[in-house]
Amino acid sequence: MKDEIRAMQEAMERHGYIAEAPLATVVHLALSMRKPLLVEGDAGVGKTELAKVLAALLNTELIRLQCYEGLDVATALYEWNYPRQLLHLKLSEGSGQSPAELEHTIFGRDYLLERPLLRAITRKDGPPVLLVDEVDRADDAFEAFLLEVLSDFQVTIPELGTVKAGHVPYVVLTSNRTREIGDALRRRCLYLYVEHPSLEKEVRILQARVPGASQALAEAIGRFMQRLRARPLSRMPGVAETLDWARALVSLHRDRLDADTVHATLGCIIKDSADATDLDQPEIAALLSESAA
Amino acid sequence: MISAAPAHDLVTHVARFAAALRAQGLAVGLHEEMDGTDALTHLDLLNRDAVRWGVRSAFRVRRRDWDLFDRTFDRLWSRRQGSDHPPVDDPLVPPEPHRPSGRTLGSHRTPLVTRVAEREVAEGAAPGFSPDAQLRRKPFDRCTAQDLVAMERLLRRMPPPGLPTRRSRRLVPVPARGAVDLRRSLRRAVGTCGDVLSLARRAHPLEEPRYVVLCDTSGSMDPHARFLLAFLLSLRRVVKRVEVFVFNTSLTRLTPFLSSGRLHARLERLAAEVPDWSGGTRIGGCLADFAARYLEAVVDARTDVVILSDGLDGGDPAVLAQALGAIRRRARRVTWLNPLLGDERYRPEARGMAAALPFLDRFAPAHNLESLERAFARAAS
Numbered sequence: 001m002k003d004e005i006r007a008m009q010e011a012m013e014r015h016g017y018i019a020e021a022p023l024a025t026v027v028h029l030a031l032s033m034r035k036p037l038l039v040e041g042d043a044g045v046g047k048t049e050l051a052k053v054l055a056a057l058l059n060t061e062l063i064r065l066q067c068y069e070g071l072d073v074a075t076a077l078y079e080w081n082y083p084r085q086l087l088h089l090k091l092s093e094g095s096g097q098s099p100a101e102l103e104h105t106i107f108g109r110d111y112l113l114e115r116p117l118l119r120a121i122t123r124k125d126g127p128p129v130l131l132v133d134e135v136d137r138a139d140d141a142f143e144a145f146l147l148e149v150l151s152d153f154q155v156t157i158p159e160l161g162t163v164k165a166g167h168v169p170y171v172v173l174t175s176n177r178t179r180e181i182g183d184a185l186r187r188r189c190l191y192l193y194v195e196h197p198s199l200e201k202e203v204r205i206l207q208a209r210v211p212g213a214s215q216a217l218a219e220a221i222g223r224f225m226q227r228l229r230a231r232p233l234s235r236m237p238g239v240a241e242t243l244d245w246a247r248a249l250v251s252l253h254r255d256r257l258d259a260d261t262v263h264a265t266l267g268c269i270i271k272d273s274a275d276a277t278d279l280d281q282p283e284i285a286a287l288l289s290e291s292a293a
Numbered sequence: 294m295i296s297a298a299p300a301h302d303l304v305t306h307v308a309r310f311a312a313a314l315r316a317q318g319l320a321v322g323l324h325e326e327m328d329g330t331d332a333l334t335h336l337d338l339l340n341r342d343a344v345r346w347g348v349r350s351a352f353r354v355r356r357r358d359w360d361l362f363d364r365t366f367d368r369l370w371s372r373r374q375g376s377d378h379p380p381v382d383d384p385l386v387p388p389e390p391h392r393p394s395g396r397t398l399g400s401h402r403t404p405l406v407t408r409v410a411e412r413e414v415a416e417g418a419a420p421g422f423s424p425d426a427q428l429r430r431k432p433f434d435r436c437t438a439q440d441l442v443a444m445e446r447l448l449r450r451m452p453p454p455g456l457p458t459r460r461s462r463r464l465v466p467v468p469a470r471g472a473v474d475l476r477r478s479l480r481r482a483v484g485t486c487g488d489v490l491s492l493a494r495r496a497h498p499l500e501e502p503r504y505v506v507l508c509d510t511s512g513s514m515d516p517h518a519r520f521l522l523a524f525l526l527s528l529r530r531v532v533k534r535v536e537v538f539v540f541n542t543s544l545t546r547l548t549p550f551l552s553s554g555r556l557h558a559r560l561e562r563l564a565a566e567v568p569d570w571s572g573g574t575r576i577g578g579c580l581a582d583f584a585a586r587y588l589e590a591v592v593d594a595r596t597d598v599v600i601l602s603d604g605l606d607g608g609d610p611a612v613l614a615q616a617l618g619a620i621r622r623r624a625r626r627v628t629w630l631n632p633l634l635g636d637e638r639y640r641p642e643a644r645g646m647a648a649a650l651p652f653l654d655r656f657a658p659a660h661n662l663e664s665l666e667r668a669f670a671r672a673a674s
Contacts, residue, residue: 005343022346025336029347032335035328040356070462074476082479089482099484139463180590187324190332191353234622 004028017046017053018197018204026192027054036150036171038186041194043176044238050194051131051172058170061128065116067138073145077155079113080106107159117149120169127167136175140182147185197239199226209243212250220257221246223291228269231287235272244268259285304330307348310369314352317361325352344370357586460497471496503534504669505591505624507583509602511541511574517632517660521601524665536591540579546587576606576645577613584619598624599669601659603633606645613645617652628655630668635660 008024019027027050030037039047055062065076085106092102105111114122120130132146149155153165173189175181197205199222206218213221225242245268254261262284270276279287307329311321328351336347345366354362466474477493506525510518522539529535537547580600592598598620606613621627629649633639635658641647650656657668 005340021342025343025346026350029332029335029350033328033331038353070464072463080476080479082475085479086482139461141463177589179593183320186353187322189353190328190350191355192350193356193359195356 011057012053013208015053015056016208017049018201018208020198020201023050023192023194026190030190030192031058031170033190034168034170036173036189037192038181038189039172039174039192039194040177042196042236042238044240045194045196046239047174047194048131048133051129051133051174054170054172055129058127058129060126060170061123062131063116063120063123063128063169064131064133066133067135067142069137069139071138071142075115076117076142076145077115077149078118078157079115080159081111081113085111103159109160112157112160117146118155118163121149121153121155121165122163123169124166127169130169130171132171132173134176135173135185136178136181143182143185147182147188150185150188196229196236199223202226202239202242205239206242206246210246210250213246214255217249217255217257218246220291221249224257224262224287225269227287227291233270233272233275235270235275237269237271241269241271257288259288262288303333306370307333310348310365311352313365313369314354314362317365319352319354319358319361321352321354328352341370461500462497464495465498467494467496469494500595501532501534503593503596504528504532504599505536505596506538506599506601507580508537508539509541509574509576509600510539511605513574513603513605514601514632517601517603520662521632521659521665524662528669534596536587538583538587540574540576540583542575542579544579544582544586574602574606575608576602576604577608577610577616580616580620581612584616588620588623592620592624594623594625596624597626597628599628599630601630601632603631604629604641604643604646604649606643608645610644610648614648614652617649621652626654627652628657628668629653630657630659630665632658632660634658635664 005021005024005028008028009019009021012019012024012027026037029035039050041047051064052062088106088111089102092105097105112118116130120128135143135146138146150171153168154162156162171189173181173185202225203218203222206213206221207215210218221242225237229236245265248265248268249257249261252261252265259281263281266276266279266284270279304326307326311326311329314321329348332347332351333344336343338344345363348366349359349362352362464472464474466477471494474493474495477495478489478491481491481493482489506528508518508521508525510522514521522537525535525537529537535548539545539547617627631639631641631646634641634656641650641656655668658664659668
């Protein structure tokens, strides 16, 4: 079964995601155990990307629910199409329909707007990948609701009755740990912590995702990023920043790093004013010579 | 070979491994064991790394506990993999954490348990009973044991007044005066053929404040610590979300011990739980420890962090500044309550206190009950 993990790594790499064996093992488990996958890690290490690759890998739809504080059932699950309902009511005035009949009509499936969670449950052609992004941003009340959906894969709409999942979706939850996820939700999931990539992995990611970057440039960027992350930064740049930076350098036609170039494009990787002030030209030059060594 | 062993052996092995992790403080329960066993059926048991990663994921081991997990894994899931039976001889009992025994809180000046005094007060024959208002303003370091008991009764009667609140981002139905709730309005209109006769409304409800309180219990805080803790315990009765930590030379999370029982019994228990009560201080180091271990879990953008300390720190001010900076970035507000500030001659010139000032939203006295109540009432307003 070792091969399955290797096969998973290769398949993910075909879709542009460089996965180390631990990550591939957990993804393999999540797919075969059909358990939701809770992915934690610093911003920009590729948590959301993992769900996208999974969807591509399984050749299915990615349904994304972005969480935020105050997220409620109407945004996450379903909403009634009020304008349509009103229109229908107005048009059927005088048609002699009883209120009960009317209600039955306008609270039917045709008037229901499916939001991500409901869509993930009711999708007809095979299970989709449901990405619940930044679940730590939603509040505890929503987390409790999510827990209910994830344990039964069915939801109850008062006007319609219970809707059960035709296909149980593959679920990926991501968290930036702005608050701790509740134990009950954690217990439903397999856990994956994504770390900042090693030098070798980062270079491979660069080569896979930014084909315009030469081997030498990719390696220089990778080494610089490794050095940079070793510093006490208040906001650690992730792979997302590395990729942005590489694309910026490619579009500026730079094929090597020097202090001026790095300083000019620092905004791609450093997103904190204190960090930017710390990293003045001499500091950058020092980092560059360290990383070239 | 494990893969060839009967299934119940696998279950036993996972259970033993889980128990070993539990013994070391990891939250690995029955759910984790079940998922761990399930995961193993999907993995090549001879691939030790895959087993490690799979079980780690199924046990939902947080990143910070990975070292502990790996060490235990290496011990329990190791060379003897090839034998028919998993290793059984390793009891894996961790050393008992050091607990000072028989120590009472604030033993220097304020006896911790004053049963006699309490009985007197409870029977209404309290000598030296102060009227409420006077008691509220009495500096902690001049309070007697009787005062404390009276103060506890006062706190029981009156929750800390005027706790601040904020509006939730969530919308809930309200009878009037809010944004129009189309969904419920329409639902009502169905009965009248779509004529909306009355509008349903919704608004953001008030939300309780959340506090994380870090209380200094070192020797220099001795005259105050007991009263501060008594106040915190009473605060916890009215605000559900209070996390309490105490520190001196090391940091202890008190929240689990704050749940039940009479106040003095609880304080007694606290004193037993906290190593080095009334000892020295290491404010910077303890706050750094808090930032590393608990910050992410207990502090979010809605949380008020309150530090109760005299700021007499012997450590490196830079450590303190860095830790406070990390807390400041994450918390809604950082308040430092200093009992010494009640003394008009006091200037916050101690090195630690001076390093902390730039990171504080509020710096206020906490030398008597009144000042404490005022500080908490304003902490998040």
